[in-house]
Amino acid sequence: MRLALVLLFLIISGHLAVSQTVESFGISAGFNAPFTIDQGLKKDPRFFGELTVRSTPIGFNYGMDFVGYGFLISPSYLKIGQKFVIHNTAGGHDGKRDVTMNYFSVPVALKLHVNDISFFRLSLIAALNFNYLLEGKETMSHIATKLKYPPNVSIPTDPGYVVSYDGVFVPEINNQIYVSKDKFSPIQLFAGVGFRADFDLNDNWSLNFDNRANFGIFDPRKSDYVQQLKTPNGPPDLNGNPGAPDLYGIRREVYLSVSVGFSRIVVTKKEFKPRSSTPSVPTKVSPAKPKPGTKLKKKKR
Numbered sequence: 001m002r003l004a005l006v007l008l009f010l011i012i013s014g015h016l017a018v019s020q021t022v023e024s025f026g027i028s029a030g031f032n033a034p035f036t037i038d039q040g041l042k043k044d045p046r047f048f049g050e051l052t053v054r055s056t057p058i059g060f061n062y063g064m065d066f067v068g069y070g071f072l073i074s075p076s077y078l079k080i081g082q083k084f085v086i087h088n089t090a091g092g093h094d095g096k097r098d099v100t101m102n103y104f105s106v107p108v109a110l111k112l113h114v115n116d117i118s119f120f121r122l123s124l125i126a127a128l129n130f131n132y133l134l135e136g137k138e139t140m141s142h143i144a145t146k147l148k149y150p151p152n153v154s155i156p157t158d159p160g161y162v163v164s165y166d167g168v169f170v171p172e173i174n175n176q177i178y179v180s181k182d183k184f185s186p187i188q189l190f191a192g193v194g195f196r197a198d199f200d201l202n203d204n205w206s207l208n209f210d211n212r213a214n215f216g217i218f219d220p221r222k223s224d225y226v227q228q229l230k231t232p233n234g235p236p237d238l239n240g241n242p243g244a245p246d247l248y249g250i251r252r253e254v255y256l257s258v259s260v261g262f263s264r265i266v267v268t269k270k271e272f273k274p275r276s277s278t279p280s281v282p283t284k285v286s287p288a289k290p291k292p293g294t295k296l297k298k299k300k301r
Contacts, residue, residue: 021064021065022063022064022065022070022121022198022200022267023064023065023265023266024061024062024063024265024266025061025062025263025264025266026206026208026262026263026264027058027059027262028058028060028061028074028210028260028261029057029058029260029261030055030059030257030258030260031056031257032054032055032056032079032080032255033053033054033256034082034253034254034255035049035082035253036049036082036084036251037252038250038251039250039251040246040247040248042249043150043249044153044246044247046086046087046148046149046150047085047087048087049083049084049085050082052081052082054079054080054081055079056076056257057077057079058076059076059077059259060074060076063111065111065113065121067116068113069110069112070110070111070121071110071111072109072125073107073109074106074107074109075104075105075106076105076107076259077103077134078102078103078104079101079102080101080103080253081099081100083099084098086142086147088147089147092145094145094147095140095141096140096142097178098138098141100135100136100139101133101188102135103131103132103134103188104131104132104134105129105131105190106130107129108128108129109125110125111123111124111125111196112126119199119200120198120199120200121197121198122196122197123196124194124195125192125193125194125195125196125210125212126192127191127193128189128190128191129189129190129191129192129214130187131187131189133181133186135181136183136184136220137177138177139175139178140175140176142173144160145169146166146168146169146170147167147168148166149167149168149237150247151238151239151241152232152237152243152244152247153237153243153245153246154234154235154236154242154243154244154245155236155238156170156235158171159171168238179225183222183225184220184221185219185220185222188216190215190216190253191214191217192213192215194212194213196211203265204264204265205262205263205265206263206265207260207262208263210257210258210260211257212256213256214254214255214256216252219251219252220253221251226248229245229246230248232244
């Protein structure tokens with residue numbers, strides 16, 4: 001109930017306040033929680049996703065706010081990709097698989113203002129993010145242990161890999177590149193939704209809070225690599241059949257982002273002038289016209 005009253009107050013205050021157009025630019029930094037939703041990894045008994053937090057070390061923004069809406073461009077260096085715990089045949093945690101994708105990201109967003117108070121703007125955000133891949137890889141690290149390889153997944157032919165009746169004995173590896181950058185698509189698009197709050201500290205500076213959920217539109221891997229997973233033709237699996245590096249499955253990247261920034265207000269101008277009362281001007285009343293056939297009486301001198 002209190003939240004509803006606060007929102008109602010903000011909306012009413014926004015309509016009563018003097019509306020402005022605000023142009024600004026600034027810097028930001030933050031973090032995100034990425035989720036690699038991969039149906040193939042989900043079916044593989046070796047991998048279990050864990051909560052991952054990555055930084056967005058630096059970003060820039062340029063915004064233009066009008067009455068009721070605005071636009072925002074916020075390029076940044078973006079790090080996403082989830083980490084997975086590697087389980088042995090007994091269920092113990094013996095290592096990690098790290099999915100890493102670093103992008104130069106350029107989100108273009110539409111802001112719909114919930115309110116238009118002169119010093120505070122709360123906005124709903126809808127954005128399309130254009131991302132260019134700077135670095136992409138998947139690395140694996142684990143101790144010498146025994147893992148359960150699923151059918152259709154190739155068992156490495158390197159020394160130390162020994163197939164047994166209930167799993168595969170594997171040697172210790174450290175940050176071994178399992179999927180290299182050339183397997184990733186260089187371009188990715190994300191659709192983002194969320195909200196943003198802009199607090200004007202004074203006429204020159206504002207403090208910004210931005211929170212969004214971002215959904216990958218395409219599989220981040222190249223189509224020929226995905227096809228390789230779909231039709232295994234690599235080294236044999238545990239049954240002696242042609243295998244692939246991973247089980248095939250559709251993959252999408254999702255991340256929740258939080259950023260804080262400072263912006264320099266470069267232009268502020270009023271959209272509406274306050275109402276002012278003006279003195280009324282008396283209107284002249286024209287004399288009534290005589291009816292047809294009526295003679296005008298002459299005034300006596």
